[in-house]
Amino acid sequence: MDLQTLTYIVVGATFALYIGIAFWARAGTTGEFYAAGRGVHPVANGMATAADWMSAASFISMAGLIAFNGYGASVFLMGWTGGYVLLALLLAPYLRKFGKFTVPEFIGDRYYSRTARIVAVICLIIASITYVIGQMKGIGVAFSRFLETEYDTGLYIGMGIVFIYAVLGGMKGITYTQIAQYCVLIFAYTVPAIFISLNITGNPIPQLGIGSTMADGSGTYMMDRLDQVVTDLGFTQYTTQVMGSKLNMFVYTLSLMIGTAGLPHVIIRFFTVPKVKDARSSAGWALVFIAILYTTAPAVGSMARLNLMNTIQTGEVGSAEGNIEIAKVPQWMTNWQKTGLLTWEDKNGDGRIQYYNDKNADFAAKAESYGWKGNEMTKVDRDIMVLANPEIANLPNWVIALVVAGGLAAALSTAAGLLLAISSSISHDLLKGVFMPDISEKAELLAGRIAMAGAIALAGYFGLHPPDFAAGTVAIAFGLAASSIFPVLMMGIFYKKMNRAGAIWGMISGIGVTMLYVFQHKGIMFIPGTSFLGDLGPNWFLGISPNAFGAIGAIVNFAVAIAVSKVTAPPPDHIQHLVEDIRVPKGAAGAIDH
């Protein structure tokens, strides 16, 4: 059976499964729509959280960034897992004890203020929409490859599917669907990794494969080989390549970690477990399921890079026959060429492709002596690496089809979870909580669904010109959440004297500073050409990239909040009692009531 047909069958079967589950578990009441009736077991909840969490950024994009950034991409690996420690230790059990549906509800009650609640809603919507833009990029890449069309067409089709999918079910449908999605995506991620690790190193466990010797009998360690292959072509050494600077990496990691603990669609998960005890272990279970993918990713990235380099540089560097002939490029390259995400150009007219670092001045003389006239792989979109990986490694067609299905599962599950968070922010927090307290359940559900549709349209529009690769765009979303939500949640629990004015000004200044920095380098509303300072390293404050700036925003948030709270009236007594109450698990509301 040819690849195209097989992909249709595998993707179709997994979709039928998700939609079947969503339909079977259709949400009936608002309580079920938002929080699955609080009856979800910690292991099941952990698995669903993992699916929710691991988006197109983790599945499709991250290993590609690891492949091209080497050690520098560690920021994603540490940042997107370390946040769970913060979540488990600092937030989850207390928010579960507090026992409401949404994050803005907590902020509104803890800071006894409708204004605080509205500000929190706005911050959440900004962060969530940015996050969905990243998913749209991933969905567009996956669909364009799968349907063999251009990226834009893939994106439009993806938007339609996300719409049907997220609007149909609420949280309850999503929880069970997400468990199915987790199984599909983790299978799809690890199977090719095992195959490739076996091919390259002979070790079936990818985590150990990166520390093994090459299977070609040379006795060279895989990492040493990779370092050599890339430096031979003028690229930076894989294992020591930093992202920007060490300071940038430090701040980037921190930003992703605290962003993790500030994102609504993850926090909302911990409202749905039966007990405070379960909230603690749920975060652990989620991380177990996430770690399976995250510890595999370094192997996927490094081995994909090695395979890619060897595909193009087939022989000795500099020899006339050392590079692949354009007439003989493998099928996967021509397939990806159709999407416009992988392009090449025969600059020196020798009928072969040279892929090397033409920005490296030290390598330029060598390249010239070889008769090379610039890097001929004119575009290698990082986001195609994971999807192309099994094709590059010549794995069977069913594995390739499975990876497409897995990528779509990852992107869809996260997009659905985020859209739910956006719709609950608007219908529950803004309409019912603030502007229309008398709204009926039915009208609230309808408003939620309209909000979802609007969010999809908006994110799809920005997805046509995303500010960065999928993982980079998602990193910006984390920065926005880190700078606004996490600090006020944490102070709400650990600093009894934090008051209304402090929280409001903290959130506004934190997200304000971050947005200003992102927009000045990435363009206002990410529109290209509107950035008033170019998106180049030398223009960055202390060399910190806009993607990493959320940590600075969070520090501003903490500082402003504490300063303002010192000069304004302390919170009333009943709020201080509320804080004392959420600090102990005893007396948490039961599992289903609401």
Next chain:
Amino acid sequence: MNKTAEQYWKANIRLVGILLAIWFICSFLFGIILVEPLNTIKIGGVGLGFWFAQNGSIYTFLVLIYVYAKRMNALDVEFDVHED
């Protein structure tokens, strides 16, 4: 806040403080700040600093959450603030 609740909270803060110190050491310290010196120690061709940044820190995070959940559940019972 009565005496027990205060002690419970203090014990909680102490535990969280210790665990977060380890969290910082395995990721920021080993994976970023001290990565070059640690990379001189190689296991299977992989530098230790590189390994902490890409794999080791994740394993450590798992242990931290496990220890936290276990210790806190024990503290809940010790101070009689557990759920029924």
